[in-house]
Amino acid sequence: MSLLSRLFYRRHASVQRGLLIPYSPPSTTSSQSRALMVRPSMALVAVSAVCFLVYTQATSLVENRLSQPASPVLVASDTWPYQQRTMAFGPQTALSDATYFETLRDELVHTQPQLLTVDVGASKAELYQSGQLVWAAPVTELASTESWRHVPAGYYAVSAVRSERYSSLAQAYYTDVVEFNERLALHGPAQKNDGTPAMAASLGLALGASDAAALAALVASGTPVLVHTPENTVTAGALTPRGPQLAVRSYLVKDLSSDETLAAYNADLVAPIASLTKLMTALVVAEEFDLEGEVPVIAEQHATTLVPRLSGIHRTTVFDLLQLLLLESSNEAAEVLATQMGREQFIAAMNDRATALGLSATTFTDPSGLDDGNQSSARDIYTLTQYLERNYPFLLHVSAREQAVEATREHDFSDLDNFNGIAGLETFVGGKIGETEAAKQTSLTVHEIDFGGGARPVAIVVLGSDSRSADVTALHNYALERYRN
Known part of the structure; x- marks a missing residue:
């Protein structure tokens, strides 16, 4: 029996309901009963060790979450009659509309210290600072709509700027990476482990080498990112909805x-x-x-x-x-x-x-x-x-x-x-x-x-x-x- 087990030994195992969903874990085997005498100093050391381990693991998780900027709320209008609504960071289907994207961009340019915009339809990216356009470049490659790196329309934020990032899935190194959530990024050229070029837009949106380097030098962490990805046009049909009788709800x-x-x-x-x-x-x-x-x-x-x-x-x-x-x-x-x-x-x-x-x-x-x-x-x-x-x-x-x-x-x-x-x-x-x-x-x-x-x-x-x-x-x-x- 380990030191911690001996310190906190209980006569009988307790059976309690699961913490995450309703279920009952199987009862563990009872250990033999015996008296336990522990010096306070030993108990204190053991408890301190446990607390330290828990603290370090919890701190690591919290730091990972806090490294992402908090989701701010802005007030925007996107439909007529115009109504105010809150918009937090994340995909936003309303930004598939080009007019709404442009209206919101023009508003944020004058209310944010920096604003990074990506117009997927026009294949271009722009960075505004203090109301002025300070950087612009073509997006040379886009992740396929079939890829999990596909970039949906949305309101994001720059979470990190890295000179290099390794992708274990692509097994490649990407240069001058501007991340704007856990999986998406603007980036420069990439090379596989063997030195051959990697898929151009494996992290989402690819830029030319000099353009990516310039953006990485200018953009600040926490900068809002506005992405416009046009939605496929849906045409109205004339098919009549009918169906068989089935024993379903x-x-x-x-x-x-x-x-x-x-x-x-x-x-x-x-x-x-x-x-x-x-x-x-x-x-x-x-x-x-x-x-x-x-x-x-x-x-x-x-x-x-x-x-x-x-x-x-x-x-x-x-x-x-x-x-x-x-x-x-x-x-x-x-x-x-x-x-x-x-x-x-x-x-x-x-x-x-x-x-x-x-x-x-x-x-x-x-x-x-x-x-x-x-x-x-x-x-x-x-x-x-x-x-x-x-x-x-x-x-x-x-x-x-x-x-x-x-x-x-x-x-x-x-x-x-x-x-x-x-x-x-x-x-x-x-x-x-x-x-x-x-x-x-x-x-x-x-x-x-x-x-x-x-x-x-x-x-x-x-x-x-x-x-x-x-x-x-x-x-x-x-x-x-x-x-x-």
């Missing part, structure tokens, strides 16, 4: 490209969604975390889940946990990820993003979907899916993989199963399933369906089903037969 089938409704039933009904919750968990992780970064895993974060994977693992990457989350619907992965931000803060971020996306029927109460308080509607799930498809398609791609992809040289999970597919539907390209007693079976699947003239992305949302696969298949086949040219 609700369903919705829509074309993600045109926004046309192909079939609907009770699409606005609010109901428990089970693990469809993890779609929002994944979005918050993608927006707030460095996917290449490593995070600690402690026993208290273990949760009831279908396939336990984290026993004996003390550290792993965010990307590996994201694959666990989306492929095997791991409740453990959801809890570990949420704890990195602070569980309550993470859940608040999930609800904040729901509000920002206009998901008025949606509420989140935990990061995994186990709690019955996680509720939404088929229409809100579709809206979230459309946002993912347009801004973070890599999340849908991860959810459709047959096996995990290595994120670092030390890969923890290489034999994952994919629970999301529908047997017999080869059109499946992404999605998420869920099931609890209250929610019954739930499903969001995205399919590439050729109605004639080329494949189109179609989202199928089903809530409250007794036979998810059969219902999704019925809706898929109905849409194909009803709307095929």
Whole structure:
């Protein structure tokens, strides 16, 4: 028995409910009873050692969070009639509108000491200081919309300026890096370990060597960053929403490209969604975390889940946990990820993003979907899916993989199963399933369906089903037969 175990030995192990989700850990084996005499000086030394270890770990986590500038609030107007609203740092769909981007830029230029703007549509970046343009350069390369480095429209802040940054995923060194959240950056040229050039925009937005160096010398940490990324135009369709009668609470089938409704039933009904919750968990992780970064895993974060994977693992990457989350619907992965931000803060971020996306029927109460308080509607799930498809398609791609992809040289999970597919539907390209007693079976699947003239992305949302696969298949086949040219 270790010194600390002897100092704080208890006659019987206590059994208490889990700290993160309702579950009861197994009782530990009782140790033999014996008296314990400890000198106060020994106890003091041991307690001091424990406190020091806890302090250093906590300090490291807090410093990481505090190294990011606090999210300020500004007052802005974006629609007529103009109304004031708060805007915090993060993706903002309103900034997809060019007029709003320009109006907000002109306002901030005169109210902020510095302002960095990126117009993705025009492929240019500009830095303003004291109301004057002091630097401008073309953006030479953009991360693909398929990449997890894709830059969505939003209001960010410069979190760090580095002369060099190493990416373990690309295994390359990037020069003159201006980071504006955990995963996005403007940067100069990059080289792989063997000296060959790396993918130009692996961190988000690439600049020429001299332009990147000049920006790194001028911009200050904490400077607001305004990003305009044009949104794909949605055309109105004339398809009539009809659908088969199914024994479900609700369903919705829509074309993600045109926004046309192909079939609907009770699409606005609010109901428990089970693990469809993890779609929002994944979005918050993608927006707030460095996917290449490593995070600690402690026993208290273990949760009831279908396939336990984290026993004996003390550290792993965010990307590996994201694959666990989306492929095997791991409740453990959801809890570990949420704890990195602070569980309550993470859940608040999930609800904040729901509000920002206009998901008025949606509420989140935990990061995994186990709690019955996680509720939404088929229409809100579709809206979230459309946002993912347009801004973070890599999340849908991860959810459709047959096996995990290595994120670092030390890969923890290489034999994952994919629970999301529908047997017999080869059109499946992404999605998420869920099931609890209250929610019954739930499903969001995205399919590439050729109605004639080329494949189109179609989202199928089903809530409250007794036979998810059969219902999704019925809706898929109905849409194909009803709307095929």
